Amino acid sequence: MKLVHINFYKIILTLLSLFSLQINAFAQLNTKSLVEYVDPFIGVLDPESNCVIGPQLPSGSINPSPQTQKGSHDGYSPNEPIRGFGQLHVSGTGWGKYGQVFISPQIDLSIGETDHDSPKENEKASAYEYSVKLSRYNIKTDVTPSFHSAIYRFTFPESGKSNIVFDLSHHIAKDIAPELGGNVLDGSLSFTKSSNNEIKGYGNYTGGFGDGAYRVYFCARLSKSPLAIGTWLNKTINPGQSSEKLQKANDRVGAYFQYKTKAREEIYL
Secondary structure (H helix, E strand, C coil): CHHHHHHHHHHHHHHHHHHHHHHHHHHHHHCCCHHHHCCHHHHHCCCCCCCCCCCCCCCCCCCCEEEECCCHHHCCCCCCCEEEEECCCCCCCCCCCCCCCEEEEEECCCCCCCCCCECEEEEEECCCCEEEEECCCCEEEEEEECCCCEEEEEEECCEEEEEEEEECCCCHHHHHCHHHCCEEEEEEEEECCCCCCEEEEEEEEECCCCCCCEEEEEEEECCCCCCEEEEEECCEEEECCCEEECCCCCCCEEEEEEEEECCCEEEEC
C-alpha cells in the first residue's frame, strides 16, 4: 500500500515537472525584452511635443534624431518631409536647443536649408534604433547610438552622385524653430589630410534654453573613402576644397563626401 502511494506521488511530481517545463519553454518563446514595448512615436504625435523620436542610451551624451520643417523645439514633426539628421537633442525640456552636426544623405548635391527635404516611408523607431527610407533619393538610413557617438548605416541606390552632406551652420534654434533666437557665431571644418574619409570641426552657437554661447566639436569617420570631397560657403560650392570656415556670423558652411555606389551598397558613418 505504501509502495502504491509512493509511486502515485512520483507520477504526480513527474507530471507537474513536465508541465512546468512546458510553461517555462512557452514563456521563453513569447517573452520580449522590456525595451521592445517602448514606442517613441507617442512622445512626438502632439504638435506641441518637446520629446525626441531618436534613440539615446541612458546617460549617453549623444541623441541622433531626424529633423523636419515645422519641427518645433524638438526639431521633428511626424507629418513633414525629413530634412536630415542632427546628433544632439534634448527631450521634454519645454524650450529647445542643439540639433547640431547635421547630416543629409543625398543623390546629387543640394546645400540650401530647404532644398534637400525628402518624403519618407517605412519609418521605424525604437528606444535603441531609428530607421527610415528617404523616398526622394531611395536611400535607407539606420542609426543607433553608443555613449559618445552615433553609428549610421546608409543604404544607397546605384548612382555616380551619392553624397553625404555635413551642414555646420544648421541647428534647431536657428533653422527649425527660429523663435528660439539661434545664431552661429563662428566655426570651421576640415577633412583629415591623411585620409579623406574623416572630417572634424566645431561651431560656436547661441539660442535656446540656457544663456550664452556654447561650442560643439565633432569628428566623423566613413567606412569608405570618397570619390570626391568638397566644401561650401553660403551658396558657393568648392569642389576639392578640404577646409572651410565662417567669414562672419550666420554664414552657411558645410562639406560633402561624394561616392559612386552600387545598388543597395552600405556606407557606415
